[in-house]
Amino acid sequence: MLLAAAYVSDARYNRNILFETSPQSIRLYRLYNHQVMEAVTYFFILVDLALALFEDPAVYLLPVWATCAVELVCLLIFTIRLVHFAKVTPRNKFWKDMKNICVILTLLLTLFDIILYWTLIATGYYIIRWSRVMRPLFVVNFTESRQIRRAFRNIRNTLPEVANVFFLFMFSMVMFSLMGLKIFSKRHFETAEGTSYFNNYLDVFFDLYVLVTAANSPDVMMPAYNASGWYAIFFIVYIIINTYVFMSIFLAVVYNNYKKHLTNEVMKLVLLKRCKMIEAFKLLSVKKGTEFVVKEAQWTQLVKLVAPDISNSHRELLLKVSQEEQEKYIGKDSFIRLADLLNIKVITMKTRIHPIETWMPKLYNSYVSQAIQKMVKHRWFVYVFDIIIVINAIFIGLDDENSMISNAEWIFLSLYILEILLKLYVYEPKTFFARNQFWNWFDTWIIIAALLATTINAVLKSSGGYTSQQVLDFVLILRVLRLVRIVDSFQRFRVIMNTVINIGPTMLVFAGLIVVVYYVFAIIGMELFKGKIKFLGTNSTDPAADFCGNPKLINSAFAMSKYCKNNFNDIVSSFIILLELTVVNQWHACLLLANGFVAVTHPSARIFFCIFHIVVVILIINIFIAFILEAFLVEYSLHKTEVETAIEKNIQELGLGVQDDDPLDGGLVSNMETSDRELGSVEDAKTSFNTLKFRIASKRYRTVDAMLQRMFEKDLNLDDEGPSLEDILEMTPSDLNIHNPNF
């Protein structure tokens, strides 16, 4: 039973660990997957990464022995985690897995680096802590961060094809540069600044590369165009081929590969999941007639083990769905769906009576109270508050030095508080603050925070006439954020907003990816450039402030544009400068930044900026776009799955359904209204759940990953045993290609 439960939870969470079957290893395995253990690992990964804040160049400098000690603790934790993992994995599998070897190597090298560092310090030498660059490897390689690892695997798989396009692109660049040089160099044109034009091969190449990003258009064309209109053809052809066609091909290749590899990975997961469910079924099933089935008691025990957190009524519902015709037994098909069934978020809605109604039923049902309830539920109530929001927006835009306007703020705040209180009076609080009521939560938090901040601000002001600028900023931001809610009132924006909210969590994976890449570049950048450029404060009277504390930057464009704070002097500054480099598809500023650093170090420093530009702009950004594209397309094209439909049918048959909020999902308040009303009609149903209602959580709360998995499940034949577990794990992408659901 324990083993079967382990299989099922492996299938449920798409894990891929369990191979040994002794009760001890299963207990170890359950411990390994325990939330606390995972949280601890994440915490120490975070601590390890955060060490860069306290190491020289530091935001807040700590002694080296302190950071080293913390790092050693982190290494210890990682080692324990790894050993634990080794215990629950068969030895040959463990050593075959590249990510384990990678973690071990990183651990050993880091340890070696720390020892080397202290040995050299003891003998009077200094060495850089080079192993710091390897820290993001822990993020990538620890089992918990499967999503980030997948994103990296995706990038690695995409690389060869992108490289081909990149070479072709470079070839086209070389050809055009050669042509440009031959055509224009003899003509002795001059640029607007009076310098010579298209005179040297490398300059031409560089000018044209910058033209791809359109940063120097039309300046680079003007001298030739002024001489003759025909020369414009050269630049037009160049722009069409290199800026538009090649850049689109980059996106197309990245997107195609992204999609292909994502499909393969998901396909593998689906196959694995099914295999594990079949294994579990084999363990539990008994023969009944000609078929193998699982007994109801066994099934219930299994579900209790796998998902101890779900309610009894929810479990009974799942049992009803699984049993189909036969009582007391669960067939193979239904059993295999269990992992999916457990994953479908069924919202249990207890039809709770409003607390006030329980305490003071007379008052709550009085004429005035009923009128208030009717008013709040009326759609004009929403409209009125939308209008209030618009008026508030105008007031915020006006000058708030005026005391009349700053007093108006109190009126708006009370109106918003009144709105929430009214809603809480009408709707049952637990329903109002259900998990999926995004806007209710949003509203309430914003208003409470605004109330607190405004009060603190007022107290500070009246007590000493002194206003904390930070508190005021906070108040201002909250005031503006309050206005965001108006978006939810427009039907047409809801679909887009829902998609954005839906892909939000998966976007965090992407944030992880960016952090890993940035971290590596930041550590290298800090070693290369730390202290070279100094920011001495905005109002510094030190003459060195005008040239960023480095005489080489006297009169440089870098210092003139007041870019001194863009430096690599600590990890936070490094992240910000890397973000700036990512955003500037305008090379002008990018070059200005790079040139500043080149001036204070060595021309070869330019390589650092070029590599960063290619990695981030051509790869990472395109993968980000590919991800959003795919997420949107899946969102638009996915409908309800079979399993969900089955559950829903059962819910409806049992008379326990509430109106489904899919696909528009937005009318949160009105949905609750419906559920309140419907209650009366089913109250007499004689089922055991008669104060409960169920609803399938809307599409809003699904991840892209889960959606993709469900897409493929339809294609799998349930009777077919499929390939064995081991086979699937060793499958190459091409083995899976046949199932590719592309046209």
Added chain:
Amino acid sequence: MLLAAAYVSDARYNRNILFETSPQSIRLYRLYNHQVMEAVTYFFILVDLALALFEDPAVYLLPVWATCAVELVCLLIFTIRLVHFAKVTPRNKFWKDMKNICVILTLLLTLFDIILYWTLIATGYYIIRWSRVMRPLFVVNFTESRQIRRAFRNIRNTLPEVANVFFLFMFSMVMFSLMGLKIFSKRHFETAEGTSYFNNYLDVFFDLYVLVTAANSPDVMMPAYNASGWYAIFFIVYIIINTYVFMSIFLAVVYNNYKKHLTNEVMKLVLLKRCKMIEAFKLLSVKKGTEFVVKEAQWTQLVKLVAPDISNSHRELLLKVSQEEQEKYIGKDSFIRLADLLNIKVITMKTRIHPIETWMPKLYNSYVSQAIQKMVKHRWFVYVFDIIIVINAIFIGLDDENSMISNAEWIFLSLYILEILLKLYVYEPKTFFARNQFWNWFDTWIIIAALLATTINAVLKSSGGYTSQQVLDFVLILRVLRLVRIVDSFQRFRVIMNTVINIGPTMLVFAGLIVVVYYVFAIIGMELFKGKIKFLGTNSTDPAADFCGNPKLINSAFAMSKYCKNNFNDIVSSFIILLELTVVNQWHACLLLANGFVAVTHPSARIFFCIFHIVVVILIINIFIAFILEAFLVEYSLHKTEVETAIEKNIQELGLGVQDDDPLDGGLVSNMETSDRELGSVEDAKTSFNTLKFRIASKRYRTVDAMLQRMFEKDLNLDDEGPSLEDILEMTPSDLNIHNPNF
């Protein structure tokens, strides 16, 4: 028979005209579809558009009566074409079709405009020729430009969803601007230029809008960032949401809609095609046993009528494919495939004996000649010439004033000529210059042109010591183009190159779209800005040259950057300035341009530039990217169709096949080698085609449209009659949605 032929050719070319059945209307219909008639229409559309070159403001000014006369001729031709179309279309269908009404209105309005213009001129007034803006409507609405019309329909259908995202984006902009204003306006920061920072709502909004295009990053952030690192958070959140997420959502929405509508349109075409084929089958079929069939004689006559240009042997091949088991008759299923069969490009390869072998067999088969043939066919022959190309590239890069190097050019030229001659000696010329031998054609043309140009250049130089710069430019470009061939030697680049060559023709549709949009903006721009900014030549001594002939531009950035030639003084200049505006995702330059025009006219002129930016950058460019994305994905995911496989099987069964060059397609020369060799083994085959060989043209020559159609054909059940012709024409996209092959 005529009617059936008309149906089949309608199906073959995806036309949708024929509804009447009298022999006269069929003759009219065939005339309407005649290539000459179509060419004439295209020619006059071009003439009509080109009139802008000769009308004030003109590239070459013609008298107004001349351009008006030409325009009247064009209108006459269009009217005739429209009347002809009305004759072959049932009256109610004709008047239901928006595009006909649109053309009639445009014709009438243009006529009215011309009359009004001359009337006013006669009475001494002047009026602008406003109907010129409507000329692109002829391009869009004439039946021949179905593809462009579809692209426009696509844009129109995408508009509502894009508008929703746009509003949301604007809302986010408004919110962030409000927040930015509130946070920073009180702080009195200063920009690097010493001007005030974030002080006025509209300025903040505009600064942040420019930040979306990343043009003013990091400058817009620096003053706040210098004051405190925390302020960077505001800008980072802003950039993530507005630059990355929203811009990706724009692309995702456009792409999703593009794909959806393309799918619907293609689905409709496939259904229509099948309907027409069924109609044709009903007309020709006779009952034989329980089935209806078409007799071989009838079939042959039909194919001769529909496709008079295909060879007898090709027709026999198609007959063989269609007959399946039964002799002398063609069944319904096979008949319905006829339109597709005719569209599959079967390359008939006659195994021709080399002309020299025919004339002098002894010499051609001598030991030396055999050795030469072996050498040329050897892959080292290709490698040697690749090396020569690389050396040539280095020589081109070197200074060509040096006489040794300019003489080396002659050596390279002779080597290339030698290569082509050798290949022509070894491979049969007609095979060498077969339609699909892209690189052979490319090579030969480039070399012949280079030979001519170099000779002319040398003659000019030796005769008078005078070198025509134009000829020299031409020679230089050809020299560089010669190097491009090296791409074909690398296997890894071929797939990409093939895709690019393949989507090339469809990209012309896109060019049509751009021309239409640009034309409208150019005409409006010329009326607004003509003569306001003057370009007086690069070496003009006129002091007005320094301020573009307009005193308002004295010391302006526009004049300082020597942008005077960027003006709307004729249609060619207008197109170039619009292209510049399209390319600059860097607003810096875009603003410089716009400000120049705003300075000389009125601040409201800015609206013209803003509308253009939104239309082109948000819509057109995203649709272009969507198009390339889709083309690449279809290219990557498409395999051989059933019909093609059937034909190929037949070709192979008849022993007439040559090795298929799909999917890599690149080894053109080596493929021919194979076909030459294989010849011996099948020469004794006793079929009537024994000197012929067939091959299915590779994927390279298919359009995206055709590929999509084939994708859907698989899904259609052939026995099912499907909806009627009329029903399909009136289908809305939602009717077709069920067939949507998205996941």
